[in-house]
Amino acid sequence: MYTEKVMDHFTNPRNVGELKEANGVGEVGNAKCGDIMRIYLQVEDNIIKDVKFKTFGCGAAIATSSMVTEMVKGKSLEEALKISNQAVAEALDGLPPAKMHCSNLAADALHEAIKDYINKKEGK
């Protein structure tokens, strides 16, 4: 059902938890359909210095969350914004078709977190 990479990220999820010093937080999904992903960013000089996530959801939801945190760490915001849900799924060697729309939201959560960071910064 799931690829080896998905199972690897599912069993040993990277960067789980919260970031006390987060200056950008994004959340997508709702419990009605099953997935909630929250991404915490710590951005310094336009670079994502640290990232953590918390996810309520299926194997795919957890694996995509974990994968996206690995993909963005150390990247500039511009680079991070280019990461799509599709790219996350590809980095995991694919997801079952049924999961593509419903659980593959990690990049959306990341983008929400970046938006939150920018809004806060501009608000200041």
Added chain:
Amino acid sequence: MKRIYFDHSATTPVDEEVAKLMLEYMTEKFGNPSSIHSFGREVHKAVDEARNHVAALIGANANEIFFTSGGTEADNLALKGVALANRKKGNHIITTAIEHHAILHTCEYLEKQGFSITYLPVDEHARVKIEDVRNAVTDQTILISVMFANNEVGTIQPITEISEIAKEKGIYFHTDAVQAVGNYPIDVKELNLDLLTLSGHKFHGPKGVGALYVRRGVRIESVQQGGGQERSIRPGTENVPGIIGLGKAAEIAKRDMEKKIAHITALRDKLTTGIRERISDIKLNGHPTIRMPGNVNFSFSYVEGESLLLNLDLKGIAASSGSACTSGSLDPSHVLLAMGLTHEVAHGSLRISLGRGNTAEDIDYCLTVLPEIIERLRSMSPLSST
């Protein structure tokens, strides 16, 4: 790694003795029961004996048993067969919101054919209310179909009381007893049932074979057309090894019923108590006492069912969940929702269904592994405060 099977409501392993007998009816006694030569006659006789065993398990007469390709087909035959044969009497059918899809989707089909269906609600424990049944009856009602025991939460319905209403009003009563037959004592004559569905693979018989009990005198039409098999009610070359296997499984189930229920109930209570002691923020789904011996169903707050199942699977434990993500649909189990659970709680449900092969060690192992997994998943969950 040791593998523990805790998903007996989904399917069960075929009994060794059953499988051995089936093998014999595949390679040696392979005749077609419709043939008049000796190869056919010996098989015909064996099919009759299997019919006797299935009838005996539920207190029916052999000529009231019609073999089908499983529970789904038997449910289809019961509903469509009765609906079409009794259309002149009325077009109303009463069922419940928590039936298996074999019933619910057949009802939807019948709605398109002009039948009107009442889907009774259930209470928080998944029980139908007798008053609701009584109030739903109209002068158009020709059939009531209420499952014996629910496949997800194990709740057993007030079958005797519903049957009384049906008899009083002169309405046929069908029960989908797929989860119960072979795992719980049932006597169709005592319960005064008109039709009952059973399926082999839920009680150590083979997959792909089931039966519909049809009380003598019930008006029913065939749904499938073909040769004259099963007295033309269910045509098609008989699944002989399947039928022989079903018969043997029925014989064994009847013989071991009491012992099996005692064994499984003890394990269930040990597991239920153990989970309650070790894990907080949980909810037992289904009726606290009026439930199937082997069914344990809990919701764990802040946890999603599929990831719970996958984690258990990695530890060698096979269970199931009412989570949407395991069902391939967007919504979680219609049963849990009908019981009034919120989506979140329904998503976090775990069904452990025990079988005769499970042991106290299996339970102990589960009680070690499960709390750790729940804790880890909760620590990852944005819903949990920990």
Added chain:
Amino acid sequence: MKRIYFDHSATTPVDEEVAKLMLEYMTEKFGNPSSIHSFGREVHKAVDEARNHVAALIGANANEIFFTSGGTEADNLALKGVALANRKKGNHIITTAIEHHAILHTCEYLEKQGFSITYLPVDEHARVKIEDVRNAVTDQTILISVMFANNEVGTIQPITEISEIAKEKGIYFHTDAVQAVGNYPIDVKELNLDLLTLSGHKFHGPKGVGALYVRRGVRIESVQQGGGQERSIRPGTENVPGIIGLGKAAEIAKRDMEKKIAHITALRDKLTTGIRERISDIKLNGHPTIRMPGNVNFSFSYVEGESLLLNLDLKGIAASSGSACTSGSLDPSHVLLAMGLTHEVAHGSLRISLGRGNTAEDIDYCLTVLPEIIERLRSMSPLSST
């Protein structure tokens, strides 16, 4: 007493290798393919592999194969499923007078639902005439269903030509190939077929499992309602051991096809010649050359089929007949009557259907026993002058 099985068109013994594999999927690998845990996943994979084997046997893609409970169900699904899904396009279906009851009785059902059916006649050899097919087509025609090979007389139909007409007119074409698949080379792409029925127990697979091939793009509705199995076209827990067995039988059939046909054809010709040499006043039923390798069908004047079968059975030989008395109906075989045989001649028919396990010795034995029996029965018959 030695028993010789000459009734392979009725059913065949399950291959030992097939049966052994099925056993494994009953007792060890017993999971439900819908389950997401390891017990379910290993079975899901095996079902997929079986689907590949069945597809390969007939040149289809795996996603064009839908498993059913047998040939009868697949025939029902093909006809009703296409009829209901294409009702808006038209209400006319063309079939033949010599189809199996799984087709004929389904057509009668559809007639009650408002469809109009043309039953094409056949010639003295049980072949449909191409012009008849062409002339039967109307602008209401949505489906042509013509069997590949007849189960009683073995005649093979002009499938390629009928398929061409269907394509030309934009009509779906289904063939009931229950007798042929696994026993005769068939390629659905070469023949340009839209739907094809096959059944496991006719080629050393298990009873109670079959498949419908549905070309990608064909509009079809499910006939049975339930869960999402077989992409909702055929819901119900999969008959896993049956499907695994069907897959293995398909693999073996493909591998051994040429060898098997050569062996069986040689035996058939020996038997046919032998009977002609030894017994007079006989008639070969079916086409002299365009017929199934294993089918031998003779009518013996002045002799009734059932007594012939019983006499053969007493000598250890299992065969079948188109006699009314063996069918449980008052009329003899509708196939023989459609071919223009008189009732008397039809009553005296004997079908010997050979299989891969038969030997030249079996034929020799039959050629010793059969003439004696015919002679004895004729000496008892008031119809005979001897």
